[in-house]
Amino acid sequence: MISKYVESASSYAPDVDALILVIALVVGFWFLVAEVVLLGLVFRFTEREGVKAKYVSGEDHREKRWVSLPHFATLFFDVLIIVGALRVWSEVKMNMPQADETVRVIAQQWAWTFVHPGPDGKLDTPDDIRTIDELHVEKGKTYHFELTSRDVLHSFSVPVFRLKQDAVPGRIIKGWFRPTLTGQFDIQCVEICGIGHALMPGRIVIEDSDAHAAWLLANTPLTARAPTSPGGQP
Amino acid sequence: MRETTESPQHSHEDQPQTHHERPGFFRRYFWSTDHKIIGSQYLFTGMAMALVGGFTVYAFRMQLAFPGQSVPGWGRVTASDYNALVTTHGSVMIFWVAMPVLIAALGNYLIPLMIGCDDMVFPRINRLSYQLFLISALVLLGSFLVQGGAFGGAWTSYPPLSAKPQYNLTPAGASLWLGAVALEFVAFLLGGINFVTTVMNSRAPGMKMFDIPIVVWMIIIASILFMASVGPLVAGAVMLLFDQLAGTGFFDPAKGGDPVLWQHLFWFFGHPEVYVVMLPAFGIVAEVLTVFSRKKLFAYKTVLYTAVGTGVLSFFVWAHHQFIAGIDPRMANIFSLTTLLISIPVAEMMFVYIATLYGGSIRLATPMLWAIAFIAEFLLGGVTGIFLGSAGSDIYFHDTYFVLAHFHYTFFPIAFISVFAALTHWFPKMYGRLMSETFGKVHFWGTIIPFNFIFIPLFFLGARGDHRRIYDYSNFPDSMRAGMQDLRVLATLSLVVLLAFQVVFLINYFYSIFFGPKAPENPWRANTLEWVAPSPPPHGNFPEGLPNVYRGPYEYSHPDRVEDFWPQNEAG
Amino acid sequence: MSTRPIATTRAVTGIPTGRLAVWWIIASEIVIFGGVLGSYIMHRLGHPEWAHQSIHTNTWAGAFNTLVLLTSSLCAVLAHQAAEEGDGKKAARFLYLTVLGGLTFLTVKGFEWRSEIHHGYTLTSNTFWSFYYMAAGLHGLHVIAGMVLMLFVAADARQGRELQRVENVGLYWHFVDIVWIFLFPLLYIAK
Numbered sequence: 003m004i005s006k007y008v009e010s011a012s013s014y015a016p017d018v019d020a021l022i023l024v025i026a027l028v029v030g031f032w033f034l035v036a037e038v039v040l041l042g043l044v045f046r047f048t049e050r051e052g053v054k055a056k057y058v059s060g061e062d063h064r065e066k067r068w069v070s071l072p073h074f075a076t077l078f079f080d081v082l083i084i085v086g087a088l089r090v091w092s093e094v095k096m097n098m099p100q101a102d103e104t105v106r107v108i109a110q111q112w113a114w115t116f117v118h119p120g121p122d123g124k125l126d127t128p129d130d131i132r133t134i135d136e137l138h139v140e141k142g143k144t145y146h147f148e149l150t151s152r153d154v155l156h157s158f159s160v161p162v163f164r165l166k167q168d169a170v171p172g173r174i175i176k177g178w179f180r181p182t183l184t185g186q187f188d189i190q191c192v193e194i195c196g197i198g199h200a201l202m203p204g205r206i207v208i209e210d211s212d213a214h215a216a217w218l219l220a221n222t223p224l225t226a227r228a229p230t231s232p233g234g235q236p
Numbered sequence: 237m238r239e240t241t242e243s244p245q246h247s248h249e250d251q252p253q254t255h256h257e258r259p260g261f262f263r264r265y266f267w268s269t270d271h272k273i274i275g276s277q278y279l280f281t282g283m284a285m286a287l288v289g290g291f292t293v294y295a296f297r298m299q300l301a302f303p304g305q306s307v308p309g310w311g312r313v314t315a316s317d318y319n320a321l322v323t324t325h326g327s328v329m330i331f332w333v334a335m336p337v338l339i340a341a342l343g344n345y346l347i348p349l350m351i352g353c354d355d356m357v358f359p360r361i362n363r364l365s366y367q368l369f370l371i372s373a374l375v376l377l378g379s380f381l382v383q384g385g386a387f388g389g390a391w392t393s394y395p396p397l398s399a400k401p402q403y404n405l406t407p408a409g410a411s412l413w414l415g416a417v418a419l420e421f422v423a424f425l426l427g428g429i430n431f432v433t434t435v436m437n438s439r440a441p442g443m444k445m446f447d448i449p450i451v452v453w454m455i456i457i458a459s460i461l462f463m464a465s466v467g468p469l470v471a472g473a474v475m476l477l478f479d480q481l482a483g484t485g486f487f488d489p490a491k492g493g494d495p496v497l498w499q500h501l502f503w504f505f506g507h508p509e510v511y512v513v514m515l516p517a518f519g520i521v522a523e524v525l526t527v528f529s530r531k532k533l534f535a536y537k538t539v540l541y542t543a544v545g546t547g548v549l550s551f552f553v554w555a556h557h558q559f560i561a562g563i564d565p566r567m568a569n570i571f572s573l574t575t576l577l578i579s580i581p582v583a584e585m586m587f588v589y590i591a592t593l594y595g596g597s598i599r600l601a602t603p604m605l606w607a608i609a610f611i612a613e614f615l616l617g618g619v620t621g622i623f624l625g626s627a628g629s630d631i632y633f634h635d636t637y638f639v640l641a642h643f644h645y646t647f648f649p650i651a652f653i654s655v656f657a658a659l660t661h662w663f664p665k666m667y668g669r670l671m672s673e674t675f676g677k678v679h680f681w682g683t684i685i686p687f688n689f690i691f692i693p694l695f696f697l698g699a700r701g702d703h704r705r706i707y708d709y710s711n712f713p714d715s716m717r718a719g720m721q722d723l724r725v726l727a728t729l730s731l732v733v734l735l736a737f738q739v740v741f742l743i744n745y746f747y748s749i750f751f752g753p754k755a756p757e758n759p760w761r762a763n764t765l766e767w768v769a770p771s772p773p774p775h776g777n778f779p780e781g782l783p784n785v786y787r788g789p790y791e792y793s794h795p796d797r798v799e800d801f802w803p804q805n806e807a808g
Numbered sequence: 809m810s811t812r813p814i815a816t817t818r819a820v821t822g823i824p825t826g827r828l829a830v831w832w833i834i835a836s837e838i839v840i841f842g843g844v845l846g847s848y849i850m851h852r853l854g855h856p857e858w859a860h861q862s863i864h865t866n867t868w869a870g871a872f873n874t875l876v877l878l879t880s881s882l883c884a885v886l887a888h889q890a891a892e893e894g895d896g897k898k899a900a901r902f903l904y905l906t907v908l909g910g911l912t913f914l915t916v917k918g919f920e921w922r923s924e925i926h927h928g929y930t931l932t933s934n935t936f937w938s939f940y941y942m943a944a945g946l947h948g949l950h951v952i953a954g955m956v957l958m959l960f961v962a963a964d965a966r967q968g969r970e971l972q973r974v975e976n977v978g979l980y981w982h983f984v985d986i987v988w989i990f991l992f993p994l995l996y997i998a999k
Contacts, residue, residue: 004632007700008714021628029619036590036615043593044608047529048600054800055793056595060535060588068594069535069587076583080576083626087576088569090628095565111403154397155495157560157635161701161714164632168561170496171396172489175562188714192635192703194390196403197315200706348815355813357825425836433828438815463832467839471847474942482931484938486847492855492935497847782814 011183011208012163014094019164021090028079094165098178101146105137109149109156109169109191112198120226121218129226131218135204137189140214144180157193160206168193181208269359270775274366275345276666282337285328285373290735292325296707301728303708316405318707319388320380326391327413330509331420332373334651338516339462340369340424342658343431343455345666349766350449352440352783352805354776356430365426372419379412387413390705392502395487395495399479411480418473421466428459440765440805442785446540447804449764449789450533453540454519458512461547465508472501499561503554510646511550515543517654518585521607524657525589527762528604529596530800532790534588542581542588549578559630568627575625582618586611597793597800601760602676606657609684610649617645620695638698641691648687656683659745664759668771669752675744682737689730693723761801764789768805830976834983837950841987844946845994848939852998861936862998864929869920870996873913874988880909881985884978891974896965899974903962906981910955917948940995947991950984 003026004010004019047055058065104125106117116137120129125148131138139145149158151169159166163179189204209217258264265273291309298305299313306312313321344362348355356362379386387409389398398414401407435448435456475486476498485491487498526533533539555563555571589611598604620642623629633639656679663671702715709715709724758767765785769777783805791802819825852858887902921941931941954977961977964970 004699007717018628018632021626022623022632025623025626025629029622033615033619036586037612040590040593040608040611040615043590043596044598044600047593047596047598049530049597053597055530055597057532057793057795058534058595059532060538060591065591066535066538068591069538069584072587073580073584076580080579080622083622084573084576087572087626087628091559091565091568091572091631094628094631095560095568154400154403155394159635159703161632166560166631166634170489170562172495173562188701188712190701190703190712193394194319194397194705196397197319197388197405199319200315200708200711203711353813353815353818355815357813357816358829359813428836429829429832432832433825434815436821436828437823437825438818439820443820463836464839467836467841468843468846470840471843474844474946475847478931478938478942484932484942485935486938492851492858494851494854497850501843501847776813 009162009183009185009187010164011181011185011187012160012165013180013182014090015162015164015182017090017093021086024086025083028083032075032079095177098146098176099144099180101178102143104146104148105139107137107147107149107158107169108152109158109195109202110152111154111196112191112202114158114189114191114202114204116204118218120222127226129222131221131223133221135189135202137204137206138214138217139181139206139208141181141184141208141210144178146176146178149175149177154195155193156191156195156202159190159192160187161190162187162206166192184208184210184213267363269355269363271344271348271356271359271362272666272773274362275341275343277366278336278344278369279341281370281373282333282341285332285336288377289325289328289333290738292321292328294731294735296321296325297728297731299707300709301725303710313707315707316385316388319390319705320386320406320409322705323388323390323413324376324380324386327376327417329647329651330391330513331417332376334513334647335420335424336369337655338513338520338650339431339455339458340366340427342451342516342520343427343459346662346766347431347434347452347455348438349665349769349773349777350452350764351435351438351443352765352768352778352785353434353438354778354782357434357438358430361426362430365423365430368419368426369423372416372423375412375419376416379409379416382408382412384409392506393476393498394502395476395479395498396489399476399487401480407480411477414473414477414480418470418477421470421473424459424462425466428463431459432456440783440785443804446536447785447788449519450522450536450539451516451519454515454522454543457543457547458515461508461515461550462512465505465512465551468501469505472498496558496562499558500554503557504551506557507554508547508550510643511546513650514582514646515547517610517650518543518589520654520658520661521589521610522592523764524603524607524661525592526790526792527661527760528601528607529593529598530792531592531596532792534591534594536788536790539585539588542584546578546581546585549574549581553578553625556625556627556630559627560634572625572627572630576622579618579622579625586615586618601660602671602673602680603657603661603760605677605680606653606660609680610653610657613645613653613684613687614649617642617647617649620645633698635704636698637694637702637704640704641694641698644691644694648691652683656680656741661760662766663745663748664755665766665769665771665773667749667752668755669748670755670759671744671748671752675740679737679740679744682740683734686730686734686737690727690734693727697723697727758803761799763791763801763803765804768803824972826972826976827979830979834980837983837987841943841946841990844939844943845990848943848994851935851939852994855935858934858936861929861934862940862995864924864927865940865996866920866923867996869916870992873916874992876909876912876916877985877988880906880913881982883909884981888975888978891965891971894968894971896968896971899971900962900966903958903965903974903977906978907955907958907962910951913951914948917944943991944995947984947987950987954981954984 003023010016103119108115114135116133118131119125120131122129149167149169151171156169165179167177186205186207189206191202295307295310296318298307384406387406389404397403398410404410478484479486485493487493487495552574556575559568623633755771757771768783785804793800794802883902883905887899890898929937957977961973965974
């Protein structure tokens with residue numbers, strides 16, 4: 003449903019979408035039933051000449067059933083949805099599968115800095131690639147991200163991944179994703195961060211292994227290519 | 237046995253003293269301790285602030301629909317303007333419109349009348365609470381005039397953005413905003429003293445707990461909920477004020493503080509707050525539904541207990557606003573569970589209201605149209621909350637327009653639909669005149685139809701990824717795909733139509749105060765005590781003596797009576 | 809408008825309205841101070857190094873002040889007793905003693921703070937001190953408010969008027985005392 007309009011580009015995006023669809027079907031159905039009953043009653047019991055309204059206290063068991071049955075139905079469907087919700091939540095936010103690579107995401111007023119580990123696959127080595135506003139990842143690889151902020155609260159959002167995580171200054175928050183679709187998509191900051199909040203769009207570039215390798219080659223810092231480089235700073 | 241209408245029974249208490257001279261205009265309307273005047277003061281201030289809230293949304297939505305173009309009445313909306321407008325819109329609508337109108341205006345006006353006494357217990361504290369409230373409104377509006385302009389960090393005011401001038405660029409505005417909110421909290425804490433003590437202690441003789449009209453109960457529960465939840469935020473506001481002005485670091489990680497602490501303090505209040513405004517709105521709907529369907533409220537006790545239950549549960553859900561804020565993910569599981577469970581008592585109240593309609597004799601007068609619309613629209617707000625309470629789907633929907641559409645489908649019914657129901661319903665009592673039904677229906681449809689055309693598009697935009705508090709989407713290619721800008725324009729134009737139709741209401745309201753046809757004492761043939769007083773009630777409310785109560789408030793269409801209503805104060 | 813509404817004279821619950829009002833005020837304040845202390849505790853748990861700061865609070869001054877407040881609360885109780893007996897003058901005298909206790913408390917605090925600031929422990933020197941001054945300061949403001957209210961009530965009581973307010977203002981004072989009973993261990997004893 004969502005994927006008709008927003009691509010599904012991570013391994014867990016389909017699960018998020020499935021959860022949304024289930025919720026939509028359940029609440030959509032009951033919403034329509036409630037509206038039909040509401041409007042039906044309004045029209046059925048419009049005032050009529052000579053017809054007096056019923057006197058119903060609602061305290062009697064048989065009367066109460068009209069409310070308790072929907073009550074238990076609501077509870078039943080809530081529990082169903084909770085189970086689904088917690089499973090998806092657990093998958094995205096609580097399990098951290100083994101990472102192929104780690105990237106660092108640094109938010110600030112008003113730009114994104116991404117630190118890629120470079121050809122050696124390790125962060126904090128001289129061949130790290132720092133970019134502004136553009137994150138390059140390889141389809142099929144499992145990534146961990148380390149997210150922080152330099153100043154105020156920001157939030158790292160990649161809609162096609164169905165991923166969001168607030169960036170808190172003074173903390174490094176970890177998460178993960180595995181891209182499943184190549185292409186270029188928006189990265190958004192989704193926590194109001196001042197007057198430039200709308201001026202820090204990012205792009206995520208998901209490439210297959212050849213294209214990604216080529217990008218790595220083209221962007222590795224010159225200093226890191228020399229065999230005897232001085233101890234580099236990330 | 238046939239019962240005939242008897243004259244109201246008088247209490248044995250002394251008549252209120254009315255031997256002092258009639259006070260001058262100023263004392264009567266600006267320095268009064270009369271609960272009806274104070275209620276009206278809150279109402280008109282709230283209405284004026286609603287114009288502010290409406291203007292701010294008009295300005296920023298025009299920017300969204302026609303980015304970069306000059307907005308009539310404002311000029312070009314810059315990024316900084318946009319943030320200030322969004323912040324002001326949210327803050328004003330919640331703190332200076334919904335709360336004062338639903339609780340302070342209606343509570344002050346109705347409570348003494350509905351429980352059959354002559355005023356609130358502490359009239360001077362009542363007056364003080366309004367004065368503090370007025371000052372808080374002026375402080376907020378004043379923040380537009382200071383250097384740097386009004387605060388633009390959203391009504392949630394998260395630090396470090398809200399704490400440090402170098403981040404928010406509105407140092408004076410930020411502190412004035414915070415001061416205005418804190419002052420408003422004090423005003424409502426003071427107001428609460430009167431509501432709770434008056435209802436507990438000053439009820440008419442014979443009025444037992446379950447004879448109290450539901451709207452009065454709801455205002456009491458809301459007041460208690462407010463009082464019990466606002467404390468930590470007051471503490472947080474003091475801390476934030478110190479961070480802003482005195483260089484402390486309560487929320488500054490560099491000084492050992494924690495920005496997320498503010499979020500907890502804020503939302504610990506923020507979530508019960510939505511029930512603080514929701515319950516009185518539900519109360520109003522109960523009153524209107526029963527009168528205009530001529531039916532006893534279905535399961536009065538259930539309504540009461542679910543209201544209390546909702547209030548209690550509301551203290552255990554707050555972190556659903558913070559699922560992805562960096563809280564321990566295990567906590568999110570717990571809060572997701574409690575959040576989905578709280579949907580049960582709220583849904584129960586909706587079921588009870590719908591059940592009340594069954595077997596009724598429904599008259600679709602203007603107040604009843606609003607009451608039914610409340611249920612119809614709030615239902616959508618309620619079900620869309622499920623997407624957000626479920627932590628797994630909230631990852632996607634958090635901070636998108638989906639959230640915004642959800643809470644407008646709850647807040648707009650609360651702050652406007654139920655209020656229009658209340659105003660059209662009690663207008664004859666407040667002013668002794670009738671509003672025009674025709675204008676009322678025109679206003680109704682001219683509000684409800686555009687309302688849906690504003691927010692349904694926003695559900696779609698949110699589902700397509702539009703994030704919040706963005707003044708211009710042209711930097712985001714995925715938000716500029718086919719059809720998306722059209723939806724933004726549709727929402728904005730519908731808003732303009734909705735705002736235009738409010739003129740119909742204002743004309744109807746103010747014209748009818750002076751020139752409307754005179755209203756009888758009880759035009760809707762209702763049971764509750766306020767309809768016993770003259771229209772409008774004089775100082776002291778019941779010149780023929782304070783009433784006694786003989787039955788509950790919803791004895792409509794009783795089988796043993798010819799009349800289809802049975803006032804509470806009628807003996808026998 | 810100088811006449812009291814009849815509403816004021818009713819008491820369906822059996823509890824006088826003035827006392828209900830004081831309980832409401834106390835309840836609101838409990839939640840406010842609860843928020844302050846809760847935030848402090850959360851921070852303290854996350855910052856064990858604050859022990860290096862809190863060691864510099866003057867535990868003897870704090871203990872003495874605790875004794876002062878407890879004694880003043882006793883005077884408030886005696887004032888209430890006198891009011892129950894209808895002796896307004898005696899009640900007023902005990903209220904003045906309570907106010908004296910509050911004044912002593914504030915004076916001791918003044919010396920404490922002067923010394924601490926002199927040694928460089930200011931509002932902004934460390935977040936522990938930020939909490940210390942803010943929490944104790946907020947409490948101090950409530951002590952001052954209580955003293956002012958007591959003076960008004962005592963003035964009336966001396967003339968035999970509004971004796972029921974003696975109990976109400978006493979309730980408020982006991983609450984102010986209890987807040988201190990929580991503050992003292994959290995700020996002074998936890999080292």
